[in-house]
Amino acid sequence: MTSHSDFWPHCGFHSLARDTRGWLLPTQAYFQWILARPELALVPESCAAEIALHQSLATSPLRSVAPQELVALVDDDARENYAVFLRFRDGLLAAGTLEAYYLQLMRSGAVDVPAVFIDAVVQALLRNLLDDCNDAFEARAAEMLFRPQRITLQEGQMLAGDRATLDMLNETAGLGEVGRLLLQSGALQPTAQVKVLSADNAAQYWQESDRHHFLLDLTHELTQDLSHGLTFKMTRARSGLKALARVLERWVAHLLGVQVQIEPVHQVTDSAWRWHVGLDVESTAILNDLYQDRPVEAERMQRLVSLFTLTFANPAEMRADVAGKPVYLGLATNAEGVVRIKPQNLLLNLPLASAS
Incomplete structure (x- = not known):
């Protein structure tokens, strides 16, 4: 294992502070970092009102912005971008930490900021919980x-x-x-x-x-054909799926305070399968169909990248009707071969005994 240097240096992590719980506190410097992103950066076509607004926010990112300041912006897209920034800023300040903001936003079912802001928050959260990671x-x-x-x-x-x-x-x-x-x-x-x-x-x-x-x-597994029709399967020590499983364990522990163990598996052979969570839109649909005994075409099945089992270290933290049972996770590509993980799925859909 190699000791790491500062990874993802441009994700805004170093402009954030931590509270006593280890959660991330937004700062003026973090909002200045957001304002410097390409989505909000000034362009040659920026009008005088936009230049003035951007420069004043870059100096005082927490200042209140009067509605007429947005109305004065000539470009519709610029007006919308600043409205989104202010909604994001105010939501983050009201929640107090990036973790609390992310959980509230996802649990609300009304995500009112673009994916680019959510991805920035997720990256900062991961950079925080992997700060001691040497892998x-x-x-x-x-x-x-x-x-x-x-x-x-x-x-x-x-x-x-x-x-x-x-x-x-x-x-x-x-x-x-x-x-x-x-x-x-x-x-x-x-x-x-x-x-x-x-x-x-x-x-x-x-x-x-x-x-x-x-x-x-x-x-995850290498299969070697031996003589006499025997096959030998060996789990790879350096499996990317294993690494992903470790990250997901940390994600759940950091945001929900629940210890879980996640392991990649090839198939679900559990006849009493009780609970599953898709890590993306595609695997959610596939697992739902399999659970309901609906036919799944071979082409869709081939999109499954992996399945995982998730077990709670403390079964008492699970809903009573599924306590002690494994939770099955799925990961799949879309028709274009792209995997787009929705990390909130793991936080919203685990069978927790009570809301964390």
Whole structure:
């Protein structure tokens, strides 16, 4: 294991403070970081009113903004962006911590801020709960909770790659507009400047974490055919699914205060299967159909990346009717081969004895 440097340095984590519980407190510096994001940054077309508003908020991000200041903005999109920022800021300040804000927002069922803000909060939460993490595989697996992943099969390996990074490399070969033109002219072959995270290069992850160019190997078991028709299955020590399971355990412990153990499995053989949680839209639908004995086409079944069992360390923390039973989790791609984890599913849908 390699001791880590400061990973995800541009996620705003260092502008946050911690309370005695270890939860993250928003600060002026955090809102200044949000204001500097591309979604809110000034552009050449920004009108005088927008420039004045942006500059005053950058100096005093907690100041109240009068309705007429938004009305004065010429551009409709800019007006909406600042309204969203102020709603996000005020919600975060009212909740007190990023954790409390995230839980309240997801439990409300009325998510009124764009995904880009929610993903920023999730990344900060993960950076906080992984602050003592020395395992590059876990840090890379954690990226799956706030960045969509493209899943590819390559020589028997199931690899997860950052969708935005892979799409950019396919379009521009990493060379921007020049690369795009060269690719279109056929003068350049697309070369994915990505590498599979391994024990040999794990130390590089900490320095390069913001580039999102490491592929995570999600192959959990290796099957070796022996003579006489026997097969030997060996669980990989360095499984990306195992790393993801560890991250999800920390996620549940940090936000719900409940200790659980999560393990990747190949199939559900439990005839008394009582509870399941999909980690994304696709696996939720597949597990619901299987649970209801509805037919699932082979093409949809093949989208399942993995199943997991989740067990509570203390069965008394579960609902009485399912106490002691495993909870089954699913992870699947959509029709385009993309996994988009919804980390709130694990917080909202566990069979807890009482609301945490």
